[in-house]
Amino acid sequence: MRNQQATQLLFELSKPGRRGAKLPASDVPARSLSDLLPAEHAAAFPPPLPELAEPDVVRHFTNLSTKNMSVDTHFYPLGSCTMKYNSKRNERIAALPGLANLHPYQSEDSLQGLLQLLYELQGMLCEISGLDAASLQPAAGAHGELTALMVAAAYFRDRAQQTGEPRRTKVLTPDSSHGTNPASAAVAGFEAVTVRSTPDGFVDLADLRAKLDRQTAVFMITNPNTLGLFDRQVREIAHLVHEQGGLLYLDGANMNAILGVARPGDFGADMMHFNPHKTFSGPHGGGGPGAGPITVRAMLEPYLPSPVVTKVGDRYRLAFDRPKSIGRVRSFFGNTGVLVRAYCYLRTHGPDGLRRVSEQAVLNANYLLAKVKDRLSVPHGDRCMHEFVASAAKIKAQRGISAMDIAKRLLDYGFHAPTVYFPLTVKEAMMIEPTETEGKETLDAFADALVRILDESPETLHDAPHTTPISRPDEVRAARTPVVRWSPSA
Amino acid sequence: MNPPNLLYAKTHEWTRVEESGGAKIATVGITAFAVEALTDLVFMELPKVGRQVKAGEAFGEIESVKAVSDLYAPVTGEVIEVNSGLPEKLETLNADPFGAGWVAKIRITDDSALSNLMNAAAYEKQCAEEAH
């Protein structure tokens, strides 16, 4: 079934004079445009957008959509991204006019239902994390990291004024961390210092001790870490960090493994972010939106961004008057639409259901690990949390088959590929996260495909994928001579 | 093969020191080993002529599709010339890394850092270790 139209660009489909929308005639008294718009600001022509009819647009984007893999259509074990099922009920609810058509500057009186929802969500996130106060403002996980680091900076500035202790300039991150950790540290004005991992994948305490000092503001830990392992030293790590007066930050990317099982606040974290688009099933939308709410210990609460939602009597209010707050990190309230879905998710599961999410996520990951470990090496042991990292290094040395080759061939078998080449500490890494919303049959089929692929000829794999809308693209050409927009001459 | 008449930095830059008009001029480039390890090069940023650099300081960048590497000045001095055509013809780095693929010339103002650089044999040993 070929479809030529879908591969053409909107701009190539354009035909002068075609229209996709017709606006009503003006119902206010007619005036000449030049009366209304100062000549020096007026454009001579409207912008040169393509001209299309509505059916053109519908066919174009519908056909484009069929060139994507997605959670709705495929198993998507993209490690670290928690590609779980996005429930349809949450979509219908979030689209209710009473939730979707609210303007950010409406009066609080006209928002009591929404503010109640957001207030309760703040409380639920505190309970799940074992921390005391929440900000829902950050727009994504990395934004949450940055916000928390700014909160830490403000906290330490305040303390420096009171105690005269020198400025804390450093943020420590493990070498296996997400790239966002050191990047957030840099944006927040800190020096990012890398702490090594031990060969078995945990924080190297000796290296941490050597790098921790009174200039250290924060140590950022991902636990379970990016290898899918829970770092049992976390309490000791917290103790070491606190001993130096620093704060422990938890990157919540892997919360799907420990919901209701263990709480970051209980094992020593002072602040953390959630990724509701991962853990609480917000649709990923081709790369976003996300949200990045943070929770913190009580002593950090005064520094959280404004506003936060409070309850005064039986009324819900937005609190702006918070003199120690770092200010704003985003316009308006935050990514409310994502937060509404997170709320729906938490209300759907309740305490037992939430724990069961983690249990099933961990069961699925361990089952898959057990199915593949005899054929594909898993350098960090037989057990994992919600995800594990396999390595194709041996197979590459023996047969010339890389993690990329395997990933590409999986696409032919109808599975999205795992995350490859991350974390950077594992050679030929393949990070596999099945999530809890898959059944045994899917995991069996995926494991079978993986095993079959390992028996295929290296040539078949080097040329894979064979059945997708395109074969491997030339990324060197794209980066060497970037063409990042269509232009009429091209 | 790493030419025996050059000096090498741990960070994979090569250096050729020549006397010219009473000054010591270092020609600096990237070794064949490093170029190969980076694979498909897509972009490089040269230092500005006139910049004062300290030995060990990052003074340029080279990128492949999925990796980026800093270029470190092997010596202390002033950048007096750069191979300005190189970013447009990155394949030169693959074809002739120790010749036409040179990156910059630095007039050395303090030659103490030269003693930190390796000879070809020591550098080859380092490469052999890194390859494992």
Place this chain on the structure above:
Amino acid sequence: MPYTFNTPDDERAMLSAIGVDSIDRLFDGIPRDMWLSRPLDLPPAMGELELTAHLSELAARNSPAGDKVCFLGGGSYDHFVPAAVDQLAGRGEFYTSYTPYQPEVSQGNLQAMFEYQTLIAQLTGMDVSNASLYDGGSAVVEAAMMAMSATGRRGKIVVLGSVHPEYREILDTYLLPLDAEVVTIDAPQGAADAAAVASAIDDRTACAIVQQPNFFGCYEAVDEIGRAAHAAGALFVVSVDPISLGLLRRPGDYGADIVVAEGQSLGTPLLYGGPYLGIMACREAFVRRMPGRIAGETVDRHGRRCWVLTLQTREQHIRREKATSNICTSQGLFALRAAIYLSLMGPQGLREVAELCLRKTRYAAERLANVDGLSLAFDRPTFKEFVVRAEGGNVESLLATAADDGFHAGVPLGRWYPQLKDCFLVAVTEKRTRDEIDHLATSLGSHSRTLATSHA
């Protein structure tokens, strides 16, 4: 458990394949003394029916635009969204996919990103666009940091007081820890004095940031300010209302180096402020300093045209602490919505939307100016918004009584501008009708008289 599959039999089989006798054993990696010894204190689970009823009840305690006539603006607008935008963007293949790390099975998203980038470049008159940032506010701060890195001037930026006050608050939050100075040039008469802006820009200034039309709906002297920025070697950053570009000159045509915008107007509902769409476009020279994802064209092994994420070495997953920004997620879904919206509108449609906003705004401004007790705060032409002053000054009560009459009548300005504490901002989109505007005038008229009398 609505979204899991494994039956008790499956579980037994899986545990046995793993070689453990219970699910609890799988959590042995977590020391027992770190386990939570009680259930989470959360409300009990709900089925779809109860959940829908509960959320409908919460929703019913809000007054959305539609229940009340919405004249609120300030960066978020009640524009019309064609049905095709919802239908297409809601397709699961777009909606439930992620960042296109595997281009072979993501051509739909990648091509849409490339088309979005092109549409934004066409709309703004710039060379290139990224594939989106969080929102218009964080886009401003990303532009400022990009300018600091491009110019090597990390100490100072100049921003007009007529730039959205929340965007300026974000700038303050981000730049304070970097010890960079944010110099604000006030706009006491609704727009800034270009000469005052010019004199604040010096050879330490990384960029000048202007919003056009500005937060009050008024126009700034963009040509003069842009020239002043360039004369000092600073970059010229312009924040725009994308709808206005149906009528107004494009920033690329008056010298902008970086253009940012809140893209909510392009096909996204109000959503109580988010998720929205941060737009960023720039001159070609700065593309490698631009934050966020970018799709680029290339060919596959058979020579077929296709698209990939490109210039990724700018990004945090490769460059870590040296990345152009810490941004990881994009707002892909809202970039897609904007692309669909702009394709449906086309040049003529966008122009008509802009023209309707302009005409109705002027009509509303004149109607409200004629209401006893109300006046226009600034004697200037505006595009989609204008500032109304209430004599007697009790803005909150006036707006509250208008709310009782069925209007979200305006945004009080005192929170951000003490000198405008008796003023509110009114926005008029193409959705507002003459009737609605007339009724708003009547409502405000009756209450402003009452309030003025009660104050007398």
